[in-house]
Amino acid sequence: MPVLAANWKLHKTTAEAIAWVDAVQASPLLGRADVVVLPGFLQIPALSARIGHGPIALGSQDVFWEESGAFTGMVSAAQVREAGCRYALVAHSERRRCAGDDDRGAHARIRAALAQGLTPIYCIGEGLRERESGGFQRALKAQYDVALDGLSAEQAQRVIVAYEPVWAIGSGQPATPQQVGEVAAAIRAGVLARTGLREGMRILYGGSVQPQNIQGFLAQGTIDGFLVGGASLDPEEFLALLKAVVGGA
Numbered sequence: 043m044p045v046l047a048a049n050w051k052l053h054k055t056t057a058e059a060i061a062w063v064d065a066v067q068a069s070p071l072l073g074r075a076d077v078v079v080l081p082g083f084l085q086i087p088a089l090s091a092r093i094g095h096g097p098i099a100l101g102s103q104d105v106f107w108e109e110s111g112a113f114t115g116m117v118s119a120a121q122v123r124e125a126g127c128r129y130a131l132v133a134h135s136e137r138r139r140c141a142g143d144d145d146r147g148a149h150a151r152i153r154a155a156l157a158q159g160l161t162p163i164y165c166i167g168e169g170l171r172e173r174e175s176g177g178f179q180r181a182l183k184a185q186y187d188v189a190l191d192g193l194s195a196e197q198a199q200r201v202i203v204a205y206e207p208v209w210a211i212g213s214g215q216p217a218t219p220q221q222v223g224e225v226a227a228a229i230r231a232g233v234l235a236r237t238g239l240r241e242g243m244r245i246l247y248g249g250s251v252q253p254q255n256i257q258g259f260l261a262q263g264t265i266d267g268f269l270v271g272g273a274s275l276d277p278e279e280f281l282a283l284l285k286a287v288v289g290g291a
């Protein structure tokens with residue numbers, strides 16, 4: 043099934059988050075895609091109670107690699123799992139920029155998430171300078187080589203890779219479908235070669251995806267879904283994306 047993940051970043055109070063879920067939960071389109079909502083940590087318990095065992099899954103926007111101890115401000119995989127999450131975002135570029143997350147940390151976070159039965163959504167992407175200098179494929183490979191190092195094929199299969207060029211996130215300037223297709227093919231080949239996986243790897247695209255441009259990416263047929271920030275905040279806009287993803291547009 044295709045994946046559609048809503049990254050709410052630092053948006054929404056608990057009341058707003060519940061209103062969103064109430065609006066989306068009624069849609070008959072649910073169940074035809076893996077819909078994942080990534081709210082703020084504080085909203086997770088209330089949303090978990092609201093969605094119950096329904097078709098919307100929850101994920102955290104980060105997860106720390108240690109299970110417990112003297113790590114002020116961190117949240118463990120066991121804690122987000124207990125709160126109702128099934129997914130965990132790892133190394134989003136905004137966390138790389140604001141909180142110093144890197145690929146070594148991503149490696150430890152992915153392992154911790156997997157150990158708790160969470161599905162990590164591991165974010166990689168090149169900056170504008172890397173894109174323009176032409177060395178971006180090497181830079182991307184360096185990212186996943188570190189983060190996925192030593193994972194068995196079975197573990198790697200449970201990791202979703204989100205390709206999010208840094209210059210496309212929140213900029214209103216998405217990558218072109220052709221750029222996404224090329225990179226997704228290279229990531230797929232690179233990860234399969236590194237992990238011994240034969241198939242079953244899921245790759246998402248993220249970066250200024252909107253109802254108006256999603257069809258171009260879908261037409262390429264090279265990705266398994268989307269990680270969406272800005273356009274996921276409004277339930278109507280999110281449902282328009284979902285309609286396109288499940289083939290109803």
Ligand code: PEP
Binds near residue numbers: 049269270272
């Ligand atoms: C994101 O936050 O992962 C993202 C892709 O944001 P936006 O859709 O707003 O570019």
